[in-house]
Amino acid sequence: MRLPLVIALWCALASSALGAELSGIAQSGGKPVQNAVVWLEAPGAPPLVQSKPVVLDQRNLAFTPRVLAVRVGTKVDFPNNDKIFHNVFSFRDGRKFDLGVYPVGTSKPIVFNQKGLSRIFCNIHPHMAAYIMAVDSPYFAVSDSQGVFAVSGVPAGSYTYHAWRPGGPEITGTVTVPANQGPARAPQFEVRWP
Amino acid sequence: MALRARLVLCVIAIVALTTEAQLHAQSRSVELDLTGGYSGEEIRAAAVQARAFGQVDLRSQIQYFGEVAWGQRWSEEAMVGQPLFGADPMGSDVFGAAYPYRDKFQVIEAYAERTFRPRGALLGVRAGQYRTPFGIYSRSDYGYSGFIRPPLIRYDGYYGLSNNYMERGAMLTAGVPRLYVEASLGKPHDVGSSQRRNGTDGSVRVQGYHKSLIVGVSHARSEPYLPSYFAHGRQIFTGADARWAHPSGVQLRGEFFHGHSFTGVTTNGWYVDGVLHHVGMGPFTAVARVESLAYTAAAPFARSEDRVTLGTRLRLPGYLTAQLNYMHQHGDLPKIYDNAVDVTLTYSFRYR
Numbered sequence: 001m002r003l004p005l006v007i008a009l010w011c012a013l014a015s016s017a018l019g020a021e022l023s024g025i026a027q028s029g030g031k032p033v034q035n036a037v038v039w040l041e042a043p044g045a046p047p048l049v050q051s052k053p054v055v056l057d058q059r060n061l062a063f064t065p066r067v068l069a070v071r072v073g074t075k076v077d078f079p080n081n082d083k084i085f086h087n088v089f090s091f092r093d094g095r096k097f098d099l100g101v102y103p104v105g106t107s108k109p110i111v112f113n114q115k116g117l118s119r120i121f122c123n124i125h126p127h128m129a130a131y132i133m134a135v136d137s138p139y140f141a142v143s144d145s146q147g148v149f150a151v152s153g154v155p156a157g158s159y160t161y162h163a164w165r166p167g168g169p170e171i172t173g174t175v176t177v178p179a180n181q182g183p184a185r186a187p188q189f190e191v192r193w194p
Numbered sequence: 195m196a197l198r199a200r201l202v203l204c205v206i207a208i209v210a211l212t213t214e215a216q217l218h219a220q221s222r223s224v225e226l227d228l229t230g231g232y233s234g235e236e237i238r239a240a241a242v243q244a245r246a247f248g249q250v251d252l253r254s255q256i257q258y259f260g261e262v263a264w265g266q267r268w269s270e271e272a273m274v275g276q277p278l279f280g281a282d283p284m285g286s287d288v289f290g291a292a293y294p295y296r297d298k299f300q301v302i303e304a305y306a307e308r309t310f311r312p313r314g315a316l317l318g319v320r321a322g323q324y325r326t327p328f329g330i331y332s333r334s335d336y337g338y339s340g341f342i343r344p345p346l347i348r349y350d351g352y353y354g355l356s357n358n359y360m361e362r363g364a365m366l367t368a369g370v371p372r373l374y375v376e377a378s379l380g381k382p383h384d385v386g387s388s389q390r391r392n393g394t395d396g397s398v399r400v401q402g403y404h405k406s407l408i409v410g411v412s413h414a415r416s417e418p419y420l421p422s423y424f425a426h427g428r429q430i431f432t433g434a435d436a437r438w439a440h441p442s443g444v445q446l447r448g449e450f451f452h453g454h455s456f457t458g459v460t461t462n463g464w465y466v467d468g469v470l471h472h473v474g475m476g477p478f479t480a481v482a483r484v485e486s487l488a489y490t491a492a493a494p495f496a497r498s499e500d501r502v503t504l505g506t507r508l509r510l511p512g513y514l515t516a517q518l519n520y521m522h523q524h525g526d527l528p529k530i531y532d533n534a535v536d537v538t539l540t541y542s543f544r545y546r
Binding site for chain 1: 223401437445474
């Protein structure tokens with residue numbers, strides 16, 4: 001009798017401490033939008049501690065994923081997994097760099113130390129293009145092919161959110177994340193482009 | 195009429211490829227390049243390339259690549275000198291950076307490849323039709339890279355090792371990313387105007403890198419492209435290639451060849467490419483090439499040629515790429531003019 005109560009109490013405390021999962025759907029013209037980036041402003045968030053490698057792969061003459069969202073200060077690795085040479089560069093805005101040519105099996109890193117959108121290209125293969133959105137927040141997500149996204153670990157509160165999609169403008173709004181929301185009872189909200 | 199029929203065939207092939215990709219949209223891509231060009235040598239050109247590539251499925255890690263191409267050139271100028279056997283009778287190599295202009299659809303490359311990465315090693319096997327693995331040999335390094343002409347040592351009929359040489363066989367890759375070997379064994383299936391005689395081809399290339407310097411050494415043996423009553427023995431070439439890149443956007447690359455296209459003659463040649471793509475240059479890439487070719491043979495067959503190329507590539511919106519080259523050459527290869535300005539415009543489309 002006492003065990004279920006302990007488990008329920010632990011779950012409630014844990015979900016409160018870990019934050020809620022804020023899930024939603026990105027749409028444009030009534031259709032789901034893949035690769036939309038959604039992030040919440042969080043000026044008081046703890047500093048970045050990067051524990052896992054973040055990778056923008058070069059394979060089959062394409063960048064994978066096509067849209068990558070990272071927190072400002074994140075080191076992104078650009079491995080070349082094609083047997084031909086690639087030349088990764090970004091020149092328009094955001095983080096500007098040119099990694100030069102490098103062969104199969106090798107990788108070069110770039111730290112995205114300023115927020116904003118970087119357009120990534122290969123100077124050898126004109127069809128290779130990707131976006132990296134660096135955001136000044138730990139709370140962000142990229143929508144899947146159904147337009148669905150989920151931002152995890154969000155503390156309860158009211159937030160200003162931003163959303164961007166390839167070829168579309170950045171939009172902004174507010175969203176409230178209620179207290180004591182676990183992943184199973186995630187709030188839903190919609191990000192809509194006209 | 196024949197041209198129209200070929201264009202229709204081309205469209206059908208592209209639609210078929212695209213439909214195939216739509217049916218199996220799993221890590222698969224179809225690309226289409228449409229190019230028009232004009233040279234100050236008073237040559238016009240049109241070309242189409244369609245390619246499909248990707249992974250057979252995500253688990254097998256087997257990759258495939260297939261490319262078909264059509265190209266045609268039209269000239270109103272006569273060249274100076276007699277045409278070389280195996281070279282284009284037009285007397286110019288303009289627009290021939292990576293593809294032939296034979297007014298027919300051709301399969302350029304078609305192969306399957308599996309790459310393994312056990313414990314950081316690099317192992318691979320490729321089977322099918324592919325470019326001879328010698329020196330800087332990928333189509334990516336020549337097609338639409340900013341240069342409209344191929345290096346002299348890599349054009350049909352110039353006694354070197356043409357970019358239009360293809361092997362039908364198998365290629366093995368073994369080593370680690372820092373140092374690996376590519377070895378190919380096959381039969382020639384050339385797509386350009388110089389066609390090697392049937393026989394067994396073998397080539398070996400070793401590539402290594404240290405920091406930003408990548409170097410390679412290659413050796414290739416095959417049959418001559420000249421007729422057997424004239425050319426005896428084997429075609430044998432040994433070469434070295436290098437690339438170097440600086441974070442400022444400067445890249446240098448080049449190749450050196452030594453060998454012979456048949457017994458009793460010698461070909462020496464080299465080229466150095468400079469590519470400048472500083473982040474401040476936006477969509478512009480500046481390119482420059484200096485090169486030399488020396489073919490030593492009994493008089494009056496010996497030839498030599500030196501060439502300088504300056505140019506730019508501009509990535510335009512709407513999947514368009516423009517290339518502009520100025521070329522100056524002197525020597526005794528058959529040619530139309532010593533100086534020419536060449537320009538191309540390419541529309542590229544990819545479906546994933």
